[in-house]
Amino acid sequence: MKLHNFNSGPSILPQPVLEEAAKAILNFNDTGLSILEIGHRTPWFQDILNEAVSSVKQLMQLDDSYEVLFLHGGATTQFMQVPMNLLDDGETAAYCDNGIWGSKASKEAALFGNVVVVADTSDKKHSYIQKHFDIPENARYLHITSNNTVEGTQWHQYPDTNIPLIADMSSDIFSRPVDFKKFSLIYAGAQKNMGAAGVNLVVIKKDILGKIKRKIPTIMNYQKHIEAGSLMNTPPVFAVYVSMLTLRWIIAEGGLAEMEKRSTEKADLLYHTLDSLPVFTSPIAKEDRSQMNAVFFLSNPELEAPFLERCKKEGMIGVKGYRTVGGVRVSMYNALPLSSVQIFCNLMKDFALKNS
C-alpha cells in the first residue's frame, strides 16, 4: 500500500534526498568511506558545511552581519540557549505564548531573567494568534513561534518591533519567502522542512552578542560556535549532511517562492475541503490558519475514532492530533506532494458522504 506521510516531525523528506543519503551511508562521494565514518575536520565535511551555510544565506538573503550555525539538539535546546546567551540576570525578555512551544520557551527563559508574556492565547486554547500587544520598554528581545505545530496557527505577518526579534521557525522554516532580516535570531530544529532530527539551525545577527555578563558554558556559547565555524566539537555530521541535501533540493526546485506556491496549493485544497464538509470543524481563526499543520476535529466527537481508523487503513500516516489536543492534524511540509493532500481530501469527502 502506498503510504502518505503527514507526520508533524520527523516528517516526510524529498525522495532524492533519501536516495543520496542512503548512497552516502555506503559510499560517500565515491570516497569508499561512509558519511558516518569521515572525520568532521576533513575537506569533505567542510564542503558539506560550507554548502549548507551558503544555501541558508542564499535562501534567507542574508548579508555578513548574520552568522549561520548548525548545532546539536532541537528547538528545546534553544529554549535554554537563547536566554542563556542574550538575557542577563535581572533583565527582561518579552515572549508571545501562542501555543505549547512558545509557552515552553518562555518557561525556560524565566530561569535566566524576567519574562513578560506579552501575548497569551490560552483563553481560547491557542486557536488564534494574538497580533497586538504591548512590549515593556526595557525588554531585551521579543520571542515568537512562527508556526504552532500543535495548535495549527501561523504568523502570516510578523510583528514590528524596535527590539531584537527572535523566532522559533522549526515548523515553517523555508516554506515561504520571509523578510528574514527582520529577525535578530532564528532557530529551527531540522526535522520538518529541513532534514533529519538531531541538528538545529541557528541564524544570528552578530550585533546582539556579547552584551551580557553571565559566564556561558562553552558548548552553549553562540560566540564561540561562530569562532569555531560550527566545529567546536564533533557536529552531528549525518544530520548536517541531510540538511545540506534538503537545502540543495529546495534551491533546485525553485527556492522559497516555489515552496510557498506548493504550500498554498496544498493548504488551500485542504482547508477548502474542510470548510465544505460540515462533518468536520476547525476552531482555528481563519486568518491565522497554518499552511503547514491543519488542525481540525470531527463535529461529532464519536466519529473521530472511526475517521482515524479509516485514515490508518488507507495509509495516511501521522494524522492523529497532538496528545494534548486530540482531533486530526495534517502536516503538509515542503516534501509532501500535492497528490497526498488530494487523496486525503477525497477520503474526507467520502467519509463525510457516508457519515452525514
Next chain:
Amino acid sequence: MKLHNFNSGPSILPQPVLEEAAKAILNFNDTGLSILEIGHRTPWFQDILNEAVSSVKQLMQLDDSYEVLFLHGGATTQFMQVPMNLLDDGETAAYCDNGIWGSKASKEAALFGNVVVVADTSDKKHSYIQKHFDIPENARYLHITSNNTVEGTQWHQYPDTNIPLIADMSSDIFSRPVDFKKFSLIYAGAQKNMGAAGVNLVVIKKDILGKIKRKIPTIMNYQKHIEAGSLMNTPPVFAVYVSMLTLRWIIAEGGLAEMEKRSTEKADLLYHTLDSLPVFTSPIAKEDRSQMNAVFFLSNPELEAPFLERCKKEGMIGVKGYRTVGGVRVSMYNALPLSSVQIFCNLMKDFALKNS
C-alpha cells in the same frame, strides 16, 4: 584502492551496520517509510530505543538502580551537563586532568562550583596516567577520562573512591569488560565505538540525582530525561538507530570479552611493531598505553611528513596526530579489522627498512 580507516572519531563502523542503516534510509523495516521520516513516538522508534537501552544494560550488566539515556550532543555537552546536575554553587568536585578532554571537562565544571584538579599530567605532556592522588573530603564526585583519545593513554585499572565516580568513556566504551557498577555516571559520545556522531550515551545511578538546589534547564535535566524515557523532545532518531545497530553487532559478535580480545590482538601487534622499529618512538608510559589510540612519533622528525605521505598514498586514513600533538595516531576501534593493523604494520616495517 582499499582504504583502511584509522579515524579517531567519527570512525570506522561495522559493515553490516552501514548496510542496515542505508537500507533503513530508504525503507525502514519494510514500513515503506524512511527511518528519517518516522515519528519518534511511534512503536517503531520505541522498539529501537528499548533495544538500545537494554543492550547497554546487558553489556554493562547493570541493574535497575541505573538509568540509560540517549541524549543530543557529544561529550562536550556532558562537560557542562554533569556539573549542572550534580555540583551545586560552592560545592567541590574533583577532576583528573590526564589530557585535553579531562582538562576541558574540569574548566566547564568550574562555572558551576569549585573544581579541584587532583591529578595533572601536563608536566609530561600527558604521556602517562597519574593513578595516585588525594581527593578532598568534601568532593561531591571524582571525574576521570577513561581513555585519552588525543594523547594515547588509558586507565587500565580504575581508581577506588568512596565518592561517586564519573567517567567520560567516549573513546573506549564497549571495547572491554569493565566493572561498570564502580561508576555513578558514565557518558560517551557515540561516534567512536558505538555509532554515528550526534548522540550521547549517559548512564546514571539514580541515587546521585536530586541533591542540588540549582534550577536546571529542562533540556539539561537528567531527572526529567529519565521521567520522559529519553523522549522529552525529538531525539536524534537516526543516530540512536545506528547506536542500536552497533550495540546489536557487538552482542552478536560475542560481547565485550570478544571486543577486548580483538582490541588486545590489534594493539599488541601495533605496539610490538612500534617497539621493534627504532625509526619510531613513543613518549607514552608503557603501562598506560591506550588499546584504542596509539600515539607515536618519528625518531627523526624530518621523516614525519614522508611517513604520513606514504600512509596517505597507501590508503591509510586518519593517521595524522591531533593538531596540538602532531606525530602519528592510529585509532583501533571495535570495527577496525585486524587486517588493517597488519597492513599498517607492514607499511611501518617497510618504511623503517627504507629509512634506517
